[in-house]
Amino acid sequence: MWSVASIGAVLILLPLSGICVTVYAVLTGADIHSYKPTGILLWEAKGDNAQTLAAVAKEFSKRRQAGKLDSATIGRVVDTALAIQGDPDRPWSEDWGDFIEMVNLDGDVTDEQMQRFRNQCVSLACDVRPRIAMGRPLPIKISHEEIRLSSGSMVFAQAFISSAFLDGQPLEPQIVPPGVTDEFSMLNYAIPNQSMGAGFPIWADMVSGDSSPWGMGMTMSMQMGEVPMLGLPDDIAPGDHELRLVLSVRGQEVDMNSGFGWENQSEENDAAQHIVTLTSRFVVTPTDEAGIEVIEPTAELEAEIRDVLSPVSGWVYDAGFGGRQAQISLQGGAVPCGIAFDAFLRVGGKQVALGPVLRAPRSGTAAASPFPPGMMSTDLSASIGKADITDATLVLKPNPALALRTTEITRVYGGEIVIESLEIQDVDFESGVQIDTTDTETDEDDGSGSALGALGRFFLESAKDNEDPEEDE
DSSP: OHHHHHHHHHHHHHHHHHHHHHHHHHHHOOOGGGGSOHHHHHHHTTSOOHHHHHHHHHHHHHHHHTTOOOHHHHHHHHHHHHHHHTOTTSOOOHHHHHHHHHHHHTTOSOHHHHHHHHHTSEEEEEEEOSEEETTOOEEEEEEEEEEOSOTTOEEEEEEEEEEEEETTEEEOOOEESOOOOSSOOHHHHHSTTOOBOTTSOSEEEEEEOTTSTTSOSSOEESSTTOOOEEOOOTTOOSEEEEEEEEEEEEEEEOBTTTBOOOOOGGGSOGGGOEEEEEEEEEEEEOGGGSOOEEEOOOHHHHHHHHHHTOEEEEEEEEEETTEEEEEEEEOOOOOSSOEEEEEEEEETTEEEEEEEEEEOTTSSSOTTOOSOTTSSOEEEEEEOTTOOOSEEEEEEEEOGGGGGGSSSOOEEEOOOEEEEEEEOEEEOOOSSOOOOOSOTTSSOOOSOOOHHHHHHHHHHHHHHHTSOHHHHO
16 A cells, blocks of 8 residues: 555655654744744734734744745735734734734835834724713713834824714714813814814824834823813714724924924825724713712812822913913822812912812822823912912812713812912023913913913914915805
8 A cells, every 4th residue: 555655655755744843843942933934924824822923023024024025915914914913803913013013114115014014003992971961062082002012112192083973873973172181282282162174184193113212112192181072973872882983194294403383184195094993882861860069078089189289390481461370280199089179279368260170089290191291290380460479378169060071070079278378489490482372460260371371372373473364165
């Protein structure tokens, strides 16, 4: 039976080479992937084992550095890496991104592939307030779940609403003014109390790899704590509802010399966008069923909150036009329970509004903040007229309604906190122009008169003054 014996010998010898390579790798400590053909490595890259995917990416990088990959193979590897990056259900390794960046330096990556690499730099998630009252807008928080870049990349990414669906029916997305936040927000400071148009990003982050020029493997958020509000139909019925958002994401490479810039959705090429669909569920209730639970004040809770919110700095400066600006910075630690305060500054017989202080109990400064507790402070600011002060009193009055503009706070501390004898430093800015557009004649202030806010409004007004009247018409 020589024919049968020959077939049997072939069947035995076929896997024998692989077994020998495996035994040799185990005995010598050699990397078994280095003996695999390119086709086998690309086949293994179709799986979802994190360790295997990372090892395959490293092997391709080694072969590229050794000059063992031709242009056609490089193109196949780049397409494989981009496919893995764009699938949030498959584990990502920065080794794939490092390969793309390496071959891009040699000109082996097209502009379209690099733009796709930047567009797919994060996997996004959408959180909404689980219960809202009828007639109220829906707070939305878009955040990233994972950064999917190379170890040294830095990308400024923006997400726009392409379309929205409520219970499967098309919904015209109407973003009302952003919700309150106790962190730095480009949107709140630059365009307070103005609605975001359809072309304005609902989310924006600067994200980086573990070895980026920032030296941090985390986001540098431009909208930390920002909570946009989505307007809902007036006739929405009580009960359970589903919101589906279709977002288009676009990333820009951050050049440390030339920087980056905000973009408008209308300026983007449809082919150069990464489309992401996010789904969330929420319940609409009658008004009296969607309130905030108020926690009874206790000496222990008040002491903890006082300790967390202790002022770290206070200063006053001339803001221009005869007015003076007070700036109070509160510590950025994690609070023991949800807080929603209206902050006021008592000085010179007057009480001026500083703005909200709003924090979820599980976070330092905002639920989506990537920074450790204590790193980011709460900055409060108000116009105080022409008063000269050296000390003041900070008053924190509970306002549970503020929590309705967040996605997570359902219980807040119900006691008033008074912090007396604040140390205020008088600062003299000898250079630069300080812009203050608030009314310095009134005793009450709406809390929007910060220096950054005034500067943002100044630039917006300047842009309006430079517009062509015929274009406006």
